[in-house]
Amino acid sequence: MRRILVVGGGYAGFYTAWKLEKRLRRDEAEIVVIDPRGYMTYQPFLPEVAAGSIEARHAAISLRSHLKRATLIHASVTSIDHAAKQVTVLPRDGEPFSMGYDIIVVTAGAVTRTFPIPGLAEHAIGMKHVEEAVAIRDRLLDAFERASVLPPGAERSRLLTVTFVGGGFSGVEGFGEVLSLASALLKSYQELRFSDLSFHLVEARNRILPEVTDKPGEWVVRSLVERGAQVHLGSQFLSAEGGHVVLSTGEEFDSHLIVWTAGNGANPVVAKHTDLPVDERGSLLTRADLRVGTDERPVTDAWAAGDDASIPDLASTVPGARTVPNAQHAVRQGTLLAANITATIRGGTPKDYIHHSLGVVATLGLGKGIFQYRRIVVTGFLAWVMHRGYHVLAIPTWERKTRVLLVWVSAFVFGRDIISLAEVQHPRRAFVDGGRIDDALQRAS
Numbered sequence: 001m002r003r004i005l006v007v008g009g010g011y012a013g014f015y016t017a018w019k020l021e022k023r024l025r026r027d028e029a030e031i032v033v034i035d036p037r038g039y040m041t042y043q044p045f046l047p048e049v050a051a052g053s054i055e056a057r058h059a060a061i062s063l064r065s066h067l068k069r070a071t072l073i074h075a076s077v078t079s080i081d082h083a084a085k086q087v088t089v090l091p092r093d094g095e096p097f098s099m100g101y102d103i104i105v106v107t108a109g110a111v112t113r114t115f116p117i118p119g120l121a122e123h124a125i126g127m128k129h130v131e132e133a134v135a136i137r138d139r140l141l142d143a144f145e146r147a148s149v150l151p152p153g154a155e156r157s158r159l160l161t162v163t164f165v166g167g168g169f170s171g172v173e174g175f176g177e178v179l180s181l182a183s184a185l186l187k188s189y190q191e192l193r194f195s196d197l198s199f200h201l202v203e204a205r206n207r208i209l210p211e212v213t214d215k216p217g218e219w220v221v222r223s224l225v226e227r228g229a230q231v232h233l234g235s236q237f238l239s240a241e242g243g244h245v246v247l248s249t250g251e252e253f254d255s256h257l258i259v260w261t262a263g264n265g266a267n268p269v270v271a272k273h274t275d276l277p278v279d280e281r282g283s284l285l286t287r288a289d290l291r292v293g294t295d296e297r298p299v300t301d302a303w304a305a306g307d308d309a310s311i312p313d314l315a316s317t318v319p320g321a322r323t324v325p326n327a328q329h330a331v332r333q334g335t336l337l338a339a340n341i342t343a344t345i346r347g348g349t350p351k352d353y354i355h356h357s358l359g360v361v362a363t364l365g366l367g368k369g370i371f372q373y374r375r376i377v378v379t380g381f382l383a384w385v386m387h388r389g390y391h392v393l394a395i396p397t398w399e400r401k402t403r404v405l406l407v408w409v410s411a412f413v414f415g416r417d418i419i420s421l422a423e424v425q426h427p428r429r430a431f432v433d434g435g436r437i438d439d440a441l442q443r444a445s
């Protein structure tokens, strides 16, 4: 029986496998999904995970619970040799092994793009994965606890200084949500004042949110500034050595929490470890019907979708435009990909991908948001409701929708859950210390 191998079970890969399970008969193909994570991450919910408005687990969709037929392999693909129709698979434990396939679907997504900035690797954190969003939240909550027992001064200011780098969607959403959490936390900390907080959003360009037009972008900056944030436009992030932030404008400050959201980079496996054709940015050259290759030179039995694929945008009037890397496209491309693979297996013709944008919607913190569809702009509470409404409908499976909704309802009744579980990073500490005070003193020294 032919084997369809899906590399990456994120947005595009999960939808491809899920829909293939529904479309193909059992005797038509075996479906294999390889991903080092056992779940698809619903990334648009990560800012709300960071703010504690969504339970971390609910932003992850278990592959094993929802893919009933596919064989799931908990591992990374380290290379794709399409000429031999083999991938190299690296499991968490044991030796790497080769696996053959008949059809490959490459949906390995992108990675957070970083630069060799001093101190960045040591002090910053990304916001693309659930564990990063959880760590951001725990770090802020932990900082509040620590700052609340300190007198006013440099250390207290450092703990309460938060820096987000990157004014794209994920950066602005994360910044807005974490600012909203911090402002709300002050109610529970009599020792701290709003003036003790210092929130910085750093963006190299002169505007934020390239997905919206100029005026709504300016409105977002104004609304963040009105909420007490400092938005540094046209500012490059030069250094984070020792947790001390230096900007190209000459501004400097110590920051306990530094979140890097300055763009996507190509997945190295796709960019460097495959014989499939890639463009100059390291994305797979993909046709409008989602087959890898170009119109002149299609690659048989290789398909791609999502953030790792460069796909013609047939809905755009701009010549040569490619679809932008977002969830709106990844989901629809995954669904079409399953239909196209099924069609070709059965001797049919694949269809071209075409999707007209539904607009953009972003949260800016509890009760605040922005939506734009062409010239229609909605800001504030209504846009935030639209954001929640859209995403609770968009997150796959009724099981996940229900869980997310129940947490929102319980937060509406009881307020935010403000427990920090930062100590999960040291699960054996209490056990090993056994409450001994000398060990705690040694750690503090």
Ligand SMILES: Cc1cc2nc3c(=O)[nH]c(=O)nc-3n(C[C@H](O)[C@H](O)[C@H](O)COP(=O)(O)OP(=O)(O)OC[C@H]3O[C@@H](n4cnc5c(N)ncnc54)[C@H](O)[C@@H]3O)c2cc1C
Binding pocket: 007, 008, 009, 010, 011, 012, 013, 034, 035, 036, 037, 039, 040, 041, 042, 043, 044, 045, 046, 047, 075, 076, 077, 078, 107, 108, 109, 110, 127, 128, 169, 170, 267, 269, 305, 306, 307, 308, 325, 326, 327, 328, 329, 330, 361
């Ligand atoms: C904070 C944040 C907020 C966002 N908000 C929005 C939004 O509001 N609206 C919107 O449209 N888009 C949003 N996006 C973008 C959107 O989430 C992505 O465009 C989408 O996830 C891309 O889907 P994908 O399947 O290509 O990649 P992913 O969903 O990233 O999936 C890739 C998968 O491949 C796996 N993988 C990686 N390397 C390998 C390997 N070597 N071997 C095997 N598996 C591998 C990964 O573990 C992952 O599971 C947001 C992104 C972020 C980070």
